[in-house]
Amino acid sequence: MQRSPLIAFAHVGKSFAGGRGAQAVRAVDDVSLAVAEGEFLAIVGGSGSGKTTLLRLANRLIDADEGEITVEGEDVRSVDPIKLRRRIGYVFQSGGLFPHFSVSGNIGITPKLIGTPADAIAARVDELLDLVRLDRALYRDRFPHELSGGQRQRVGVARALAARPRIVLMDEPFGALDPLTRDALGDDYRELHRKLGLTTVMITHDMTEAILLADRIAVMRSGRLLAQGTPAQLSRSGDAYVGELLRTPRRQAERLNALLPRDGAA
Amino acid sequence: MSFFSDPRWGEALAHLPDYLGNHVRVSVTALALGLMISLPLAIAARNRRAMRGALLGLASIVQTVPGLALLALFYPVLLALAALSLSWFGIGFSAFGFLPAVLALALYSMLPVLRNTITGLGGVDPAIREAAQGVGMTPAQSLFQVELPLALPVMMAGIRTAAVWVIGTATLSTPIGQTSLGNYIFAGLQTQNWVFVLFGCLAAAVLALAVDQLLALIEVGIRHRSRLRVLAGSAGIAALVAATLVPTMSRSPSSYIVGAKTFGEQYVLSALMSQRLRAAGFSASSREGLGSNVIFEALASNDIDVYVDYSGTLWVNQFHRADIRPRAELLAELNVMLARQNITLLGELGFENAYALVMPRQRAEALGIRSIADLAAHAQGMSMAADYEFFSRPEWAGLQKQYGLKFRAQRQMQPDFMYAAAGSGEVDVIAGYTSDGLIAKYDLVVLDDVRRAIPPYDAIVLLAPKRANDEALRAALAPLLGRIDIASMREANLRAAGGDGASSPDAVARWLWEKIGR
Numbered sequence: 001m002q003r004s005p006l007i008a009f010a011h012v013g014k015s016f017a018g019g020r021g022a023q024a025v026r027a028v029d030d031v032s033l034a035v036a037e038g039e040f041l042a043i044v045g046g047s048g049s050g051k052t053t054l055l056r057l058a059n060r061l062i063d064a065d066e067g068e069i070t071v072e073g074e075d076v077r078s079v080d081p082i083k084l085r086r087r088i089g090y091v092f093q094s095g096g097l098f099p100h101f102s103v104s105g106n107i108g109i110t111p112k113l114i115g116t117p118a119d120a121i122a123a124r125v126d127e128l129l130d131l132v133r134l135d136r137a138l139y140r141d142r143f144p145h146e147l148s149g150g151q152r153q154r155v156g157v158a159r160a161l162a163a164r165p166r167i168v169l170m171d172e173p174f175g176a177l178d179p180l181t182r183d184a185l186g187d188d189y190r191e192l193h194r195k196l197g198l199t200t201v202m203i204t205h206d207m208t209e210a211i212l213l214a215d216r217i218a219v220m221r222s223g224r225l226l227a228q229g230t231p232a233q234l235s236r237s238g239d240a241y242v243g244e245l246l247r248t249p250r251r252q253a254e255r256l257n258a259l260l261p262r263d264g265a266a
Numbered sequence: 267m268s269f270f271s272d273p274r275w276g277e278a279l280a281h282l283p284d285y286l287g288n289h290v291r292v293s294v295t296a297l298a299l300g301l302m303i304s305l306p307l308a309i310a311a312r313n314r315r316a317m318r319g320a321l322l323g324l325a326s327i328v329q330t331v332p333g334l335a336l337l338a339l340f341y342p343v344l345l346a347l348a349a350l351s352l353s354w355f356g357i358g359f360s361a362f363g364f365l366p367a368v369l370a371l372a373l374y375s376m377l378p379v380l381r382n383t384i385t386g387l388g389g390v391d392p393a394i395r396e397a398a399q400g401v402g403m404t405p406a407q408s409l410f411q412v413e414l415p416l417a418l419p420v421m422m423a424g425i426r427t428a429a430v431w432v433i434g435t436a437t438l439s440t441p442i443g444q445t446s447l448g449n450y451i452f453a454g455l456q457t458q459n460w461v462f463v464l465f466g467c468l469a470a471a472v473l474a475l476a477v478d479q480l481l482a483l484i485e486v487g488i489r490h491r492s493r494l495r496v497l498a499g500s501a502g503i504a505a506l507v508a509a510t511l512v513p514t515m516s517r518s519p520s521s522y523i524v525g526a527k528t529f530g531e532q533y534v535l536s537a538l539m540s541q542r543l544r545a546a547g548f549s550a551s552s553r554e555g556l557g558s559n560v561i562f563e564a565l566a567s568n569d570i571d572v573y574v575d576y577s578g579t580l581w582v583n584q585f586h587r588a589d590i591r592p593r594a595e596l597l598a599e600l601n602v603m604l605a606r607q608n609i610t611l612l613g614e615l616g617f618e619n620a621y622a623l624v625m626p627r628q629r630a631e632a633l634g635i636r637s638i639a640d641l642a643a644h645a646q647g648m649s650m651a652a653d654y655e656f657f658s659r660p661e662w663a664g665l666q667k668q669y670g671l672k673f674r675a676q677r678q679m680q681p682d683f684m685y686a687a688a689g690s691g692e693v694d695v696i697a698g699y700t701s702d703g704l705i706a707k708y709d710l711v712v713l714d715d716v717r718r719a720i721p722p723y724d725a726i727v728l729l730a731p732k733r734a735n736d737e738a739l740r741a742a743l744a745p746l747l748g749r750i751d752i753a754s755m756r757e758a759n760l761r762a763a764g765g766d767g768a769s770s771p772d773a774v775a776r777w778l779w780e781k782i783g784r
Binding site: 143 | 397399407
């Protein structure tokens with residue numbers, strides 16, 4: 001099944017000036033990657049692999065030096081970056097919530113920026129709180145510092161979805177959460193992705209999480225795209241680093257199988 | 267008489283609406299102007315390292331200039347600007363009082379506001395700034411909806427510091443013609459009225475604390491997102507400003523403004539002229555504690571209407587003359603020079619307040635010293651004290667030249683302490699003022715200037731250009747001309763330095779009028 005790509009990177013490169021006198025750092029090096037409509041793509045890599053840079057290029061938080069990036073068929077360089085960001089949902093690492101806005105203020109910010117009437121925003125906020133499974137009455141007026149990490153991340157997801165984007169970009173959204181919360185939130189998001197027909201690009205350094213949530217995985221290292229494909233396709237990749245990344249979840253699964261009886265309490 | 271039943275407390279209180287009102291107005295205006303300049307600058311500099319350094323460096327330099335000097339510097343600068351503006355655009359403005367005070371104080375308020383705004387904005391978590399960008403905010407939206415609100419508590423702390431500094435420093439705006447709570451302090455120091463000094467200090471401190479606490483209330487309100495506290499604090503500030511506007515609006519603008527320099531005799535004479543004007547049915551107010559250089563320019567540009575100066579002072583300081591002429595000749599020529607600036611020399615009051623060499627009577631008699639010429643022979647073994655400017659004045663150069671004076675030691679002193687130092691023998695000779703009552707109090711004697719090295723210092727009444735043909739003003743002040751002899755003025759000055767309830771300039775002026783008026 002071949003769907004038209006909603007986000008496409010073609011031979012994209014980006015360098016950052018190093019510190020005083022140091023050489024420029026090549027953060028993204030000749031990357032070509034397409035994300036199909038409705039697809040859930042995970043980009044996996046260690047720190048410094050260029051995965052976050054690649055994500056930020058998509059909504060022009062930074063601009064590429066070379067290559068071409070298209071979003072919904074348009075070259076991003078020809079689009080007003082502010083408008084581009086307002087139609088792309090973005091979930092930040094640890095929520096990135098505005099500490100001086102209430103939960104409803106945070107969720108409603110993008111609709112407010114594009115001029116949605118206040119009553120429509122209020123209705124949309126309640127709808128989104130339901131969607132991310134937070135009690136409307138209990139959480140609407142709270143401030144971020146009154147929430148747990150998981151709740152903050154749920155608000156972060158709700159905020160990204162507020163302006164009904166077709167695309168959601170997520171920068172290690174569940175990385176800082178405890179395993180239980182992380183699991184629940186991952187499943188909940190996966191369900192939202194399916195239900196709302198979203199196209200999602202998620203960054204993670206955790207291959208297990210990528211395998212469990214994503215349709216397809218792209219592996220990056222030192223700014224280069226090493227491999228991409230479904231977990232099954234990746235496992236056939238000859239690349240040593242990709243093999244190493246896949247070894248961990250596989251070994252974990254085997255050990256868990258051995259340690260946990262299948263008909264146990266869990 | 268107990269400390270609190272002293273009538274000077276009542277007198278001080280009567281001035282409070284005027285002094286406090288002016289103080290609040292000049293402080294609030296300066297602070298508002300300071301904020302209008304420093305906030306945009308700090309915001310513009312937040313992402314520019316070089317600009318940030320330059321701004322903070324400049325503001326720090328301003329801060330190291332003593333407040334009094336900064337205020338005094340603005341006067342000549344504005345005076346020159348006003349003259350330029352008048353000749354180029356035909357629009358003149360007053361370089362006196364409010365404007366220089368506001369500008370200098372605004373400059374003074376900038377450092378804490380700049381520093382805290384830059385620090386506050388720099389302290390906003392970069393992740394939050396990126397989130398603002400990520401949700402689709404424009405740079406302006408990010409600034410106003412996210413960065414500034416988050417930096418606000420730190421910024422408010424800076425604004426509080428600036429407010430306290432400005433309110434404190436505003437007391438120094440009195441010598442450049444801006445009425446403030448400093449009027450109590452300057453007048454009190456000059457006339458040894460410690461009740462006034464204390465009252466002025468207390469009033470300024472209470473005002474600063476009150477404003478600081480109101481701003482603190484707003485700051486806490488912002489921190490805790492309590493709209494109530496922010497409103498209460500803002501309402502308090504607004505009420506303070508409104509309250510100080512009421513007295514000015516209800517009071518009719520005074521028709522005559524009488525100026526006074528920074529010493530006791532001037533306070534008495536300005537009180538005397540104000541009393542005469544009121545007795546003639548006019549309203550009159552005074553601008554006291556004006557610097558010697560400020561007061562003449564203020565008269566020339568019609569900012570004040572009348573004041574008393576001394577012929578020798580104008581001759582030397584204003585017209586830069588080094589030659590010494592006989593009294594009548596000097597007055598006649600001064601009259602011509604003043605007329606060129608459209609200033610009217612109304613007449614002499616009848617006494618001189620000249621520099622004179624003064625020493626204890628007993629010592630002088632024992633050594634057989636009657637004149638400065640006699641003194642010259644003994645000077646080698648003597649020490650001499652004078653005020654801060656005397657040794658750099660032409661009079662001193664003249665004395666040295668005419669009499670070949672050379673003392674063993676020369677010291678500079680606060681004039682009030684000079685006479686006591688001579689009386690106690692701590693110094694042998696002082697450069698005193700002939701009309702000073704302390705000469706009699708400490709049993710000192712004025713040495714004759716037989717070779718006329720010191721120009722005459724007749725007290726003369728000067729009228730502003732716009733009052734040149736004001737017959738009513740002339741008539742009201744005419745009874746003072748030629749009537750105040752040196753003995754009366756000395757006694758008046760001694761009373762003004764008395765430090766009790768009867769020593770206020772108003773009370774002394776009433777006494778003086780009783781003595782000379784009939």
